[in-house]
Amino acid sequence: MSERTQVAIIGAGPAGLLLGQLLHRHGIDAVILEARSREYVEARIRAGVLEQGTMEVLREAGVGERMDKEGLVHGGIYLCFDHTRHHIAMRELTDGRAVMIYGQTEVVKDLIVARLEEGLPLLFECQDVSVHGLNEDDPVVHYRYDGSERELRCDIVAGCDGFHGVCRPTIPEAELTVWSREYPYAWLGILADVAPSTDELIYAYSDRGFALHSMRSLTRSRLYVQVDPEDEIENWSDDRIWSELHQRLASDGWELNDGPVLEKGITPMRSFVAAPMRYRSLLLAGDAAHIVPPTGAKGLNLAVADVTVLADALVTRFTVGSDTGLEEYSDRCLTRVWRAQHFSWFMTTMLHLDRSDDDYGRQLQRSQLRYVTTSTAAARSLSENYVGLTLEQTARATVSR
Ligand code: APR
Numbered sequence: 473m474s475e476r477t478q479v480a481i482i483g484a485g486p487a488g489l490l491l492g493q494l495l496h497r498h499g500i501d502a503v504i505l506e507a508r509s510r511e512y513v514e515a516r517i518r519a520g521v522l523e524q525g526t527m528e529v530l531r532e533a534g535v536g537e538r539m540d541k542e543g544l545v546h547g548g549i550y551l552c553f554d555h556t557r558h559h560i561a562m563r564e565l566t567d568g569r570a571v572m573i574y575g576q577t578e579v580v581k582d583l584i585v586a587r588l589e590e591g592l593p594l595l596f597e598c599q600d601v602s603v604h605g606l607n608e609d610d611p612v613v614h615y616r617y618d619g620s621e622r623e624l625r626c627d628i629v630a631g632c633d634g635f636h637g638v639c640r641p642t643i644p645e646a647e648l649t650v651w652s653r654e655y656p657y658a659w660l661g662i663l664a665d666v667a668p669s670t671d672e673l674i675y676a677y678s679d680r681g682f683a684l685h686s687m688r689s690l691t692r693s694r695l696y697v698q699v700d701p702e703d704e705i706e707n708w709s710d711d712r713i714w715s716e717l718h719q720r721l722a723s724d725g726w727e728l729n730d731g732p733v734l735e736k737g738i739t740p741m742r743s744f745v746a747a748p749m750r751y752r753s754l755l756l757a758g759d760a761a762h763i764v765p766p767t768g769a770k771g772l773n774l775a776v777a778d779v780t781v782l783a784d785a786l787v788t789r790f791t792v793g794s795d796t797g798l799e800e801y802s803d804r805c806l807t808r809v810w811r812a813q814h815f816s817w818f819m820t821t822m823l824h825l826d827r828s829d830d831d832y833g834r835q836l837q838r839s840q841l842r843y844v845t846t847s848t849a850a851a852r853s854l855s856e857n858y859v860g861l862t863l864e865q866t867a868r869a870t871v872s873r
């Protein structure tokens with residue numbers, strides 16, 4: 473069976489789904505092909521901090537209603553070290569900008585509902601998706617659906633299929649430059665059926681390792697502890713996790729409430745960038761092109777920024793017939809991507825315990841923590857990165873590879 477569309481979108485994570493939504497609002501046809509089931513995609517727990525610019529894009533895309541009703545707006549974070557908690561007043565430091573606590577899973581659910589309500593093509597459980605015809609400028613996506621072999625002819629392929637997807641490996645190796653870094657730690661995350669013990673997120677540096685107290689709602693807490701990358705979830709009973717959280721998050725005059733653990737899992741931490749983010753008619757967006765460690769809460773926000781730029785470029789292509797936007801796409805995104813890479817690395821190395829590091833390294837971390845919690849200039853720099861630089865701020869300079 474053969475079909476045709478303007479944009480074949482591979483992957484129904486936040487990048488692919490939002491791109492589909494933005495294109496639809498400009499009358500551009502797209503088909504989204506997703507390897508997993510709807511249930512799987514909607515159950516996958518991911519990060520939960522939306523930058524100011526991300527909230528605005530979701531509202532403009534017509535999918536901000538539930539986020540505005542159920543999301544929690546936070547104007548700052550806490551940094552905790554040496555048993556003392558320090559508030560970083562981000563809203564005051566960034567001319568009123570803030571973040572929204574609203575799970576990526578919820579963003580994905582809202583985008584799926586919006587797409588299906590409009591009757592737009594979104595195919596779950598597609599098998600053996602592969603991209604062909606790029607060198608002939610006649611792109612076609614092959615896949616198997618419901619037991620039959622299919623092909624989707626298109627003008628453009630949007631590779632939104634995450635870090636382990638098939639799109640990036642389709643690009644000839646010689647055309648891509650890759651930068652990456654592995655970290656000597658991972659995050660063990662839990663979702664707990666207990667009200668958060670804090671009004672804003674707590675990032676804690678401790679001699680036992682990093683911990684983070686986040687949340688999903690006024691009744692659900694999301695918490696993380698740093699573990700070794702080789703560690704296994706079977707080694708971590710709920711009691712052991714809570715005990716570590718109590719010790720690492722401890723600060724004078726404050727109590728952590730614990731409760732039933734609903735979910736738990738270990739996530740490795742990695743930084744990764746592949747450039748350029750375009751090969752002929754194939755454009756990569758989101759985790760397909762870059763990964764950050766979660767400490768800066770940037771993964772989802774970068775995916776949203778990429779597809780915002782990509783949607784603009786595609787609107788120019790399909791309405792004006794100009795490829796200028798597509799030609800500039802990679803450089804425009806990479807400027808922001810590298811800023812977020814640096815910020816994520818900065819937050820990660822400032823807050824985690826590297827067991828191979830010496831005491832000199834720990835003193836440097838403490839000095840940096842004291843600096844960002846006492847200097848307005850340093851706190852402002854951290855804040856403007858955390859709430860997210862505007863697309864205009866990161867679009868000014870271009871990056872060369
Ligand atoms: N064919 C079709 N779909 C695929 C394929 C494939 N071969 N391989 C992967 N996928 C799907 C995955 O099942 C997933 O639903 O592509 C989607 C990619 O989604 P994400 O991994 O969520 O990536 P992205 O949309 O770029 O969003 C980035 O997700 O991982 C987090 O921290 C990350 O918050 C960031 C965000």
Ligand code: PHB
Binds near residue numbers: 521686766767769
């Ligand atoms: C989360 O709530 O899952 C979360 C919050 C902040 C981060 C990372 C993850 O930096």
